[in-house]
Amino acid sequence: MNARARFINWGAAVLVLVLPFATHALLGQGWVRILDFALLYVLLALGLNIVVGYAGLLDLGYVAFFAVGAYCYALLASPQFELHWPLWALLPMGALLAACFGVLLGTPTLGLRGDYLAIVTLGFGEIIRIFLNNLNAPVNITNGPQGVNLIDPLHVGPWFLEQTYHVGGIEIPLVINVYFLFLAAVGLAIRLSQRLEGSRIGRAWAAIREDELAAASMGLNTRNLKLLAFAMGATFGGVSGGLFAGFQGFVSPESFTLQESVMILCMVVLGGMGNIAGVVLGAVLLSVLPEALRGLGGLQEFLFGKVWVDPSNLRLLVFGIALVLMMLLRPEGLLPARARQREFHESQ
Amino acid sequence: MSRSEASQGGALLEAVGVGKRFGGLRALHDVSLALGEGTITGLIGPNGAGKTTFFNVLTGIYKPDTGTVHFAGAPLPAGRPHAVAERGIARTFQNIRLFPNMTVLENVMVGRHVRTQAGVLGAVFKTAATRREEAAIAASARGLLDYVGIAGQAQRVAGTLSYGDQRRLEIARALATEPRLLALDEPAAGMNAAERMRLADLVRRVRDDGTAILLIEHDVKWVARLCDRITVLDYGERIAEGSPQEVLAHPKVIEAYLGRGAA
Numbered sequence: 042m043n044a045r046a047r048f049i050n051w052g053a054a055v056l057v058l059v060l061p062f063a064t065h066a067l068l069g070q071g072w073v074r075i076l077d078f079a080l081l082y083v084l085l086a087l088g089l090n091i092v093v094g095y096a097g098l099l100d101l102g103y104v105a106f107f108a109v110g111a112y113c114y115a116l117l118a119s120p121q122f123e124l125h126w127p128l129w130a131l132l133p134m135g136a137l138l139a140a141c142f143g144v145l146l147g148t149p150t151l152g153l154r155g156d157y158l159a160i161v162t163l164g165f166g167e168i169i170r171i172f173l174n175n176l177n178a179p180v181n182i183t184n185g186p187q188g189v190n191l192i193d194p195l196h197v198g199p200w201f202l203e204q205t206y207h208v209g210g211i212e213i214p215l216v217i218n219v220y221f222l223f224l225a226a227v228g229l230a231i232r233l234s235q236r237l238e239g240s241r242i243g244r245a246w247a248a249i250r251e252d253e254l255a256a257a258s259m260g261l262n263t264r265n266l267k268l269l270a271f272a273m274g275a276t277f278g279g280v281s282g283g284l285f286a287g288f289q290g291f292v293s294p295e296s297f298t299l300q301e302s303v304m305i306l307c308m309v310v311l312g313g314m315g316n317i318a319g320v321v322l323g324a325v326l327l328s329v330l331p332e333a334l335r336g337l338g339g340l341q342e343f344l345f346g347k348v349w350v351d352p353s354n355l356r357l358l359v360f361g362i363a364l365v366l367m368m369l370l371r372p373e374g375l376l377p378a379r380a381r382q383r384e385f386h387e388s389q
Numbered sequence: 390m391s392r393s394e395a396s397q398g399g400a401l402l403e404a405v406g407v408g409k410r411f412g413g414l415r416a417l418h419d420v421s422l423a424l425g426e427g428t429i430t431g432l433i434g435p436n437g438a439g440k441t442t443f444f445n446v447l448t449g450i451y452k453p454d455t456g457t458v459h460f461a462g463a464p465l466p467a468g469r470p471h472a473v474a475e476r477g478i479a480r481t482f483q484n485i486r487l488f489p490n491m492t493v494l495e496n497v498m499v500g501r502h503v504r505t506q507a508g509v510l511g512a513v514f515k516t517a518a519t520r521r522e523e524a525a526i527a528a529s530a531r532g533l534l535d536y537v538g539i540a541g542q543a544q545r546v547a548g549t550l551s552y553g554d555q556r557r558l559e560i561a562r563a564l565a566t567e568p569r570l571l572a573l574d575e576p577a578a579g580m581n582a583a584e585r586m587r588l589a590d591l592v593r594r595v596r597d598d599g600t601a602i603l604l605i606e607h608d609v610k611w612v613a614r615l616c617d618r619i620t621v622l623d624y625g626e627r628i629a630e631g632s633p634q635e636v637l638a639h640p641k642v643i644e645a646y647l648g649r650g651a652a
């Protein structure tokens with residue numbers, strides 16, 4: 042069993058290192074870009090997992106923290122205010138600002154649970170987006186619906202990611218450079234999640250998720266612990282947002298809609314709430330699957346000689362059906378946490 | 390002895406004139422209770438007498454409308470259960486409230502939270518101090534499981550334990566907070582005679598090891614044998630207080646339990 046676990050770990054490590062090169066060679070730039078975005082989604086899903094999976098607080102406005110991180114980066118590293126902060130300052134700044142917004146969201150929701158909490162967080166997500174959309178008057182801060190353009194490209198010290206590097210005859214273009222930067226962030230996020238989960242704080246979150254009143258009666262300051270969960274979860278979103286802004290070179294409010302929040306929540310739930318491997322798998326699947334389903338047009342042509350159904354409509358249908366089937370067949374998620382599995386199979 | 394101690398102001402817990410209403414329902418009216426260190430105090434009364442409401446006031450879940458509660462010489466933080474636990478009152482629940490999907494050991498480890506420090510930074514960097522603290526938390530949790538007699542179940546999922554063992558686990562989890570007063574809400578409910586005997590032994594042992602006990606119970610005989618003092622509630626009011634013999638002979642108590650005319 043131990044040897045098997047080690048084999049899986051090494052296999053996964055080799056896979057994530059080789060994957061961008063293989064994808065680049067076989068499927069081209071576009072697909073490596075999809076992988077880059079998948080990693081940003083993994084980061085978001087891991088952050089939301091702290092709030093939803095560990096502390097059991099349903100959050101439907103999580104994309105707000107992604108937006109805060111993205112705009113923090115955009116405004117401090119673009120011609121908008123003629124500021125050009127370096128990455129090492131921007132990412133912690135985005136994380137910190139997102140954490141503050143996490144506390145801001147958490148404070149009015151402390152007495153709420155379940156569906157009531159979900160509605161307030163949903164409203165919060167929308168408020169942030171609408172603010173970003175309208176903060177162009179009377180003083181122009183965010184440039185309103187036009188968004189912020191010409192954001193400084195990502196560079197880490199002397200390493201400019203938009204350059205194509207050559208290492209031992211292998212070409213490393215922007216999308217692969219970015220892949221490794223994002224991979225490092227995801228690795229860090231996984232380590233952080235593991236450490237938190239197994240700590241005194243993680244145990245306290247689990248206790249609040251299981252029975253809040255009993256947890257309070259055992260001396261757990263549920264208010265502070267919940268705010269901490271919101272803040273910690275938000276930092277992951279803030280970092281992800283910063284990386285997103287630097288990679289895109291452009292941010293606008295329409296990237297941060299409710300649909301994004303719902304998607305991130307789906308990743309957490311479908312992958313397996315509270316389990317890191319499940320959440321990573323869920324995020325990768327749900328961000329790659331819609332892109333892969335674009336191939337449905339080609340598939341129809343191959344099978345029937347002509348395109349019967351518009352692939353752009355069909356792919357959403359297939360995606361939706363896949364989600365519904367998944368929740369019917371495996372409500373606890375693909376790779377559930379131990380505790381979740383018990384909840385779903387108690388009666389059996 | 391406990392009586393004189395209490396009246397001299399040496400009481401560990403002193404509730405005076407506690408009242409609590411829920412809309413039109415007067416759940417508690419002018420209830421007073423004092424108990425001293427090293428004692429076992431019983432709180433009895435017919436169903437709906439306000440016992441659990443009183444417990445919820447004492448453990449900070451409800452704010453009383455009237456009256457005051459002092460614990461160890463200072464007012465109790467009303468309406469803030471975690472602060473009450475920090476001050477040294479731990480409790481169990483009438484309808485067992487464990488963390489059912491966590492392991493038995495983890496349940497008790499949660500109880501250690503309030504007496505330990507490690508925060509986010511300690512967790513993230515896994516410092517030497519944090520690791521030492523985690524080891525100490527696990528060790529004392531194991532010790533407590535052994536103390537209540539369920540050490541063999543440490544790795545089981547709490548929700549799968551037998552009813553009696555769940556009650557024991559709740560006591561172990563409460564003891565993990567190092568309480569000066571342990572409040573047990575119907576700890577013997579659903580237990581058979583043999584289990585009740587063993588539970589009484591455990592309660593006495595906890596008292597002997599320095600924690601005062603306040604317990605709600607229906608089985609009057611069992612309470613009378615176990616407790617030093619008994620307070621009787623009926624319709625949210627205190628109708629009697631004293632030693633078990635005094636209380637059980639009290640006409641109002643007999644009336645409350647057996648109906649008018651029986652006295």
